[in-house]
Amino acid sequence: MTLDLLLTEGVKVLTEAGIEEATLDARYLLFEVFHTDMTHFLLDRGRVISEDDQVLDQVKQYRLMIEKRSQRIPLQHITGSREFMGLEFYVNEHVLIPRQDTETLVELILKDYKGRKPVILDMCTGSGCIAISLSKIGGFDDVAAVDLSKEALKVAKRNADVLLGPGRITLIESDLFQAIEPKSRFDIIVSNPPYIPTEIIKELQPEVRNFEPMLALDGREDGLFFYRQLVSEGRRFLNPGGSIYFEIGYDQAESVSALLEDAGFAEIRVVKDAAGLDRVVCAVMK
Template sequence: MTLNQLLDEGTERLSKAGVEEAALDARYLLLEAFHTDLTHFLIERNRELKAESQESVREFYRMLELRSARIPLQQITGSREFMGLNFFVNEHVLIPRQDTETLAEQVLMDYKGKYPRVLDLCTGSGCIAISLAKLGGFRSVVASDISAEALKVAQHNGEAILGKDKITFLLSDLFNAFRTDERFDVIVSNPPYIPTEVIRKLQPEVRDHEPMLALDGKEDGLYFYRRLAEESSKYLNPGGTVYFEIGYDQKEAVSKLLAEAGFTKIRSWCDAAWFDRVVSGVYEK
């Protein structure tokens, strides 16, 4: 058997299981199982596999079985790239999306050469907080989440990418665990924002295998934005700014919530697909 034949077999199995990008996922799993890259695969793909490759073959079949069960590719490989950095992920955290890079990129642009005190709420894997600390050189970053298991993942990523004790991690339901005198210059959040009823219609990879805690925005998807709009101003320095990731159809609703809570200079940005993805506001009082 050759690598090419293995890849064809894997693609067929994933396709029958209903995996949308069967060929691409099969290739990722093959490269992972054989600890190789695309260049070496292209060179070796038509050569007969050696006996010592059998362990890698078994690993490939094991991962195919998991992917056929619609377990997300990133949970199988245990990694996801975000902002050019490699993050460990598992079933306890939302898999970082490219859409979320829109938020991180805008904060980095707005605070280039500055050193704000940053708070990342609903941090999950820590991808936003860690990217800001690493790429922006922000020296004071706090990351919190309501999930203790998610915080373990975020702390692991923080130590792997930044080193130990570079970010403060805090178990908290939004602001509940914070002192009343704590203040930040920037508050960022990618909160749960999918309406409960919509979740059951999502792909099995998301609906069945990503944490409901990170997806469910309650009845209308705006539950956490209401809380964030109402509570964020108490923890901002004068002129502080909030940046929230939003669903593609939530710009007007979230902007209104911020305006009603006293925020001004409300702005929004689209992601690479031109969907509304980030809303920000400044609290000047």
């Protein structure tokens, strides 16, 4: 048995299961299990691997991971991690897997508030990737992160403890603003809320619709339910001149901008992601 043969075996299983990036996923899992990289793989791919207990366990683990991936379980759930903003986040089935699209949201806030010390509220935090990245990279030390899910908050706490240290951000279990202290005021409210219309969810890839939390996906009938709540309730928690930042679906810029305008927000901007799609809407409270 060689690493090359193991990779070929994995690619075949994933291809037959209809995985679009079968080669990439099989290679990633192989590298993960055998603690190697492309350079060392190319050097060692044809070498017969030993059959000691440790290596046999690695082979067994690799095949188990391939089997899970063939069942359309997301790669990140199998490995338990996802890179976001250059940081490694723990993820599981209780949180939305961080996407590169969301980096557009974080990067915009880092740019807009460079050299400043805003008080930040991250609503629908999930894995904590937004709040933690802002605190870690921006040096913002007054960040609160909110989620309705107890299990999601456990994931966010684990990530915060590892990447920031215990107690660096405040984690709050709340149905949107319900448990937020009424006198609290923030300079920034940021959110990547559930924004997929209910009927569209059934059309998503199996990895998303079957394995990612519905609570983090379902934006109700038109996908705008949570934007309406965040806009209408968020005003009273913002300091004068405070800003609100939303990740949006590629076709929601006009609708979300209209909600902000109707609520009296000014300086409304739409920012595109790396693919050129509308991805962020932000505005300032008058």
